[in-house]
């Protein structure tokens with residue numbers, strides 16, 4: 001029998017409710033028996049306020065070299081109005097570690113969580129793949145004559161052939177690996193003709209390499225309408241950074257809100273990062289009231305990414321049961337605290 005290799009996980013609980021939900025996610029992973037070891041880093045607003053540091057100079061290289069994956073809670077704190085620590089740690093990971101595919105599963109666990117009339121779990125089960133390293137998020141642009149009536153502001157939308165191609169290919173590979181039959185690319189190529197033209201051409205070219213998968217297209221405004229009217233038709237959706245950012249929040253609202261949504265920031269073959277979708281929710285922090293399911297689901301995604309599928313499935317099954325039986329926090333209809341909800345899920349997993 002070959003020895004089981006223990007996967008090394010870097011853990012960054014971060015700020016606010018991140019510090020509450022991440023220990024609960026670790027508890028559930030431990031209960032699953034998954035062969036993983038955790039190393040915690042205190043990169044956070046507390047640390048920044050204490051010694052002015054965000055992430056050590058070789059931090060990203062160290063993570064890539066020494067760890068198989070990273071689990072992050074949330075970053076952002078009102079005591080640091082610039083949120084410089086959050087930008088350097090979180091955006092730093094995405095950009096400097098080149099985690100170009102943001103993967104956001106959108107799965108309705110129970111009909112009680114959906115604001116749509118008569119929607120059943122089988123009606124909403126798709127994944128959004130958001131480009132994570134380009135677009136309007138590169139902080140390129142400028143302003144001219146600021147504060148005057150003649151002010152001009154520009155914000156550049158950067159789309160590289162390499163960046164577009166690799167994320168579209170990721171979406172098709174993801175669809176293939178998950179046994180999905182459709183990939184939809186969304187853009188606004190009718191008015192954003194240069195960037196949209198690139199996305200259109202690359203999408204058609206890449207699709208030819210995946211004959212078993214039907215390529216589809218919708219303008220992003222039409223897609224918003226269709227996601228609410230008839231979400232059943234979607235399997236995998238690929239989008240640029242900005243459209244993906246907006247669509248994923250709309251999608252989260254269809255399946256129970258921020259407390260249960262999880263995401264992966266992935267570069268295949270490299271150390272990738274997993275996190276709940278929510279932020280640090282300062283007003284909720286310290287009350288044992290934050291929903292731990294987003295963080296637990298992110299940990300399950302991480303295990304699946306590391307090839308530890310049986311453990312991931314055990315955890316996903318327990319989450320489903322918790323939601324069905326309302327063994328949850330109040331945002332998704334239960335009456336448990338953060339710790340009690342995670343303890344219940346850990347018990348199911350055990």
Ligand SMILES: NC(=O)c1ccc[n+]([C@@H]2O[C@H](COP(=O)([O-])OP(=O)(O)OC[C@H]3O[C@@H](n4cnc5c(N)ncnc54)[C@H](O)[C@@H]3O)[C@@H](O)[C@H]2O)c1
Nearest residue numbers: 074075076077258259277278279280281282284290291331
């Ligand atoms: N990935 C991240 O780390 C990330 C993401 C978004 C926001 N932020 C940061 O977090 C801080 C707060 O931002 P925000 O208020 O816009 O977003 P937020 O996600 O922290 O909170 C938005 C709303 O959702 C609720 N909510 C969030 N997570 C929840 C949970 N687990 N259980 C129950 N309810 C939950 C909050 O109470 C709040 O009403 C800011 O500093 C922001 O920059 C960080």
